[in-house]
């Protein structure tokens with residue numbers, strides 16, 4: 001019992017200090033809300049009304065209809081008409097248009113024969129999201145209009161499951177839970193522990209009978225609760241502002257988040273056993289944060305990464321966290337369905353915490 | 366067991382620096398034992414090795430009958446340590462700090478309340494009970510740190526320069542507290558660089574460059590000083606100083622008002638007459654008189670001036 005009481009004494013002290021540290025306390029609430037607004041509104045993978053320039057060398061009613069169809073998708077908006085191919089390229093180079101539409105002079109013959117492209121789409125490859133759109137447009141059933149062969153019939157129909165409206169916020173917000181927790185948890189714990197060392201508190205603490213496990217677990221506990229508060233905050237804002245649905249159970253979601261929070265905190269504690277100053281701790285936390293955000297499948301699809309990047313992503317807890325949380329919130333999966341990533345998180349947690357305890361010495365040298 | 370701490374050949378190196386260099390130590394129980402030494406002489410390093418914070422590079426340590434660092438966790442239940450720098454939590458109040466330390470020491474509810482009440486009263490902290498530690502004055506902080514160090518009623522208190530940021534009145538009060546603790550059977554090891562504090566210790570070790578330069582009871586140390594102490598009174602002390610630099614037996618000169626306080630080698634048979642003779646030419650009115658050694662003389666003789674024979678040997 002004394003064992004637990006000591007641990008709780010550490011937690012209570014930590015929580016009390018935290019409540020008095022207005023800046024940190026503000027960050028607990030402020031960082032998630034701010035990030036939510038930033039990511040939720042600013043990151044938008046849905047593309048609409050891309051400026052397009054057109055070079056219509058055919059000038060027939062068919063070509064006009066074609067362009068009308070393209071515009072009807074609302075993906076493109078023809079803003080300029082070019083008189084020549086050179087002019088078209090200039091327009092794109094200057095950024096007046098992101099997409100160029102070139103319609104061949106013999107449009108009708110090409111459509112009829114069907115072995116040469118009738119319409120060419122030039123896409124500004126310097127803009128990441130655009131190329132995908134062009135691919136989407138390319139598979140449009142243009143030939144249907146010509147009323148000819150069956151080759152023009154749409155070959156694929158793409159339907160997006162679990163996010164029928166294909167809104168980015170629905171994909172982003174669940175992933176934000178883990179991303180925001182990564183940013184706050186690692187920095188909070190590593191910072192708090194290193195500060196105690198810097199201020200000399202640790203020299204006193206380690207000459208008492210308190211054990212390493214009590215000390216580290218006691219430090220971790222209040223931040224777990226903060227992590228859960230942040231999770232709630234993100235879910236709430238996501239629901240209210242972006243209408244993000246919740247397909248699965250909240251219990252499963254919170255349990256999953258709990259494991260991830262503890263894993264991130266353990267990483268923070270581990271960092272605090274290496275860093276000598278708060279600044280170093282912050283830098284190290286940052287070094288783990290960037291790859292987490294880039295490689296966890298939050299920004300870029302996991303499948304498109306080279307093998308070594310995928311291997312790194314497997315080691316990062318955020319990757320598994322995202323998988324679990326997306327599964328539960330969007331696909332309505334249970335925690336049992338998500339046992340593989342969950343197990344990986346647990347392994348990370350146990351390993352990192354043990355490593356922190358092993359590295360932590362009740363000594364100064 | 367009459368010895369609380371015993372160390373043999375205790376050594377600690379930091380890279381090329383030898384901070385503590387083969388110290389032998391025997392600290393008797395229920396006494397105040399002082400470490401007197403200038404900054405960097407190894408006081409903190411020694412104390413840290415005694416409470417297991419630093420692992421010795423060499424030598425053995427026994428604290429309260431336990432080998433350190435092997436049995437350090439047992440020792441930690443029996444000692445109180447006051448760090449050189451204030452190390453309680455600035456953002457917690459006096460009461461909160463004490464309460465936290467009680468819980469860390471594993472005191473149950475009733476004991477905890479009784480101890481806190483007692484410490485707040487004995488260390489005169491009642492009027493600051495709900496004040497954050499970071500806003501306390503130097504003396505108040507020191508009392509709080511001492512109160513915290515005594516919470517688990519340790520058999521041994523290790524105090525690293527407890528009064529370095531404390532005014533004279535508070536220092537006196539602090540020492541009253543220490544003597545009360547000793548009367549109750551506590552052993553206290555205290556480091557200091559104040560002569561008047563060193564004088565109050567039952568026993569004393571003078572540390573210099575990581576070695577014990579002298580050890581014993583303060584009175585005895587003054588009696589056994591390895592120098593002759595002479596005071597010179599004269600109207601023109603500058604002239605006296607000019608002469609003194611030419612006398613090889615002189616080890617140190619310090620001015621006290623209109624007198625010069627001089628430490629000389631013991632080898633000369635009649636140092637007073639020797640000095641009078643040297644001074645006769647330029648300061649005929651100089652009054653030369655042999656006086657008793659103070660602890661400061663002992664300190665100076667033991668630290669600032671290595672014995673020439675030692676230096677030659679080195």
Ligand SMILES: Nc1ncnc2c1ncn2[C@@H]1O[C@H](COP(=O)(O)OP(=O)(O)O)[C@@H](O)[C@H]1O
Nearest residue numbers: 379382384402403404405406407408409410411
């Ligand atoms: N952690 C450390 N790393 C390197 N050198 C140290 C360390 N701690 C102390 N020292 C050196 O050891 C010597 C003794 O220091 P210390 O024990 O703090 O002296 P004191 O407490 O008497 O002022 C000093 O020269 C100091 O620079």
Ligand SMILES: [Mg+2]
Nearest residue numbers: 408409410449
């Ligand atoms: Mg010191």
